[in-house]
Amino acid sequence: MQQQPVLNLIETPVFSVTQLSQTLKKTVEQSFSRVRVRGEISGFKRHTSGHLYFSLKDQESVIDGVCWRGTPLQIQLEDGLEIIANGRITIYPGRSKYQIIVDSFEAAGEGALLKLLLDRKNRLMAEGLFDPIRKKQLPRYPQTIGVITSPTGAVIRDILHRLQDRYPCRVLVWPVAVQGNEAADQVATAIKGFNRLLQSQPELAPDILIVARGGGSLEDLWAFNEEVVVRAVADSQIPIISAIGHETDTTLIDFSADVRAPTPTAAAEISVPVRSELLQRILERQHRQSSALSQIIERAHLTLSSLSLLDPNRMIEDKMQRLDDWLERLTTVKTSFLQQHSKKLEFLSARVRHPNDLIQSSHQSLEFLSHKFKGVASRLVEDAQHELELLTSKLDQNSYEKILEKGFCWVSDTANKPISRAEQIQGNTDITLHFVDGDVPLSVQRR
DSSP states (O other), X not given: OOOOOOOOGGGSOOOOHHHHHHHHHHHXXXXXXXXEEEEEEEEEEEOTTSOEEEEEEOSSOEEEEEEOTTOXXXXXXXXXXXXXXXXXXXXXXXXXXXXXXXXXXXXXXXXXXXXXHHHHHHHHHHTTTTOGGXXXXXXXXXXXXXXXXXXXXXXXXXXXHHHHHHOOOEEEEEEOOOSSTTHHHHHHXXXXXXXXXXXXXXXTXXXXXXXXXXXXXXXXXXXXXXXXXXXXXXXXXXXXXXXXXXXXXXXXXXXXXXXXXXXXXXXXXHHSOOHHHHHHHHHHHHHHHHHHHHHHHHHHHHHHHHHHTSOHHHHHHHHHHHHHHHHHHHHHHHHHHHHHHHHHHXXXXXXXXXXXHHHHHHHHHHHXXXXXXXXXXXXXXXXXXXXXXXXXXXXXXXXXXXXXXXXXXXXXXXXXXXXOSGGGOOSEEEEEEEETTEEEEEEEEOO
16 A cells, blocks of 8 residues: 655744735735726725725625725715726735725726716605705895805806896805815805805895806716715705706706706806896886876876866756655655565464463473373383393303203313313313312313
């Protein structure tokens, strides 16, 4: 029989767990100092320290990922988003797990962002955030307009110029970032800040809010698709006009806002009327009012002229004659009315019976009914007594004492509950037999 070779364990070096972990960590980091990994985010979590922890997965495998606080983010990370992560592979010795430290990332194509956008839109729509019933009417003549946008660039200049040309009013600008990792939180904070001003100092709060930025790619406008911004717009008590990008650009706040403008300049036009047109309308109404007043005065003059042509004495004579006519007609009507109602009273008096006759007739009816009631009551009492005697006899015949007198007994347990079936007796059981003349306790053992 051939002898098996013996492994020389003495020549194999012995590592401590820490030494082995550090060696593996060094080897992995040297071999994968820079990698690009494509996968779908799952288990996303933002730690209180500000670091981001998540997993990247595909159909067959999963790798943990870490994004340290301060890493610039172009879009907000969340579960289900497919990204391309740039970073390095390392091993966390505390758990002996390899992971990727991400220092930058990008959406894995515009299709991934569109899918995420569609899923988020359907979910928020199901919550009712886009319902038309939630939309608020814009005030016709706002005194103050709040603008949430970047303090630099063409957008704010276009809005201010258009407002100045159309309808000069007070403008409050809340500067925010309109792109990048902090944009969504800053825009949401601005909307909530203006609403807090409405609660604390309503005389200073704007009547309309405009959320605006210029055009850009889907990634550039992504901050206005973030859920925190959409919910802030939907919860605003101040009417909001969304003016994001160009006319062909669409973001989720366009659905939650009260009005959507195709461009920031159009938002300024929607929010205020044209001052020159208002002045022209006022002048036209003033002219019509003056014309109407002139016509009223002219008709009053004509009426007064016609009245001055009448002789006052003839007017008094006509009124006196009409008064005499009405007095004569009233006297005739009064006499006819009295005669008619006198005849009716005589007819009704003949039909009225004397009270004594009514009392006597009622006494007779009462005596008849009383006699009839006594007879019926006596029969009812006799029938009830007879039925009671029959039921008492039946109850007595069917009582369990009568049954026991016939040689039967009933069985109960120690709690004096009846035992009606043999299956109620299990093993050794104490029972009691109840006879007509006494009880007999027994101990039964069922086999």
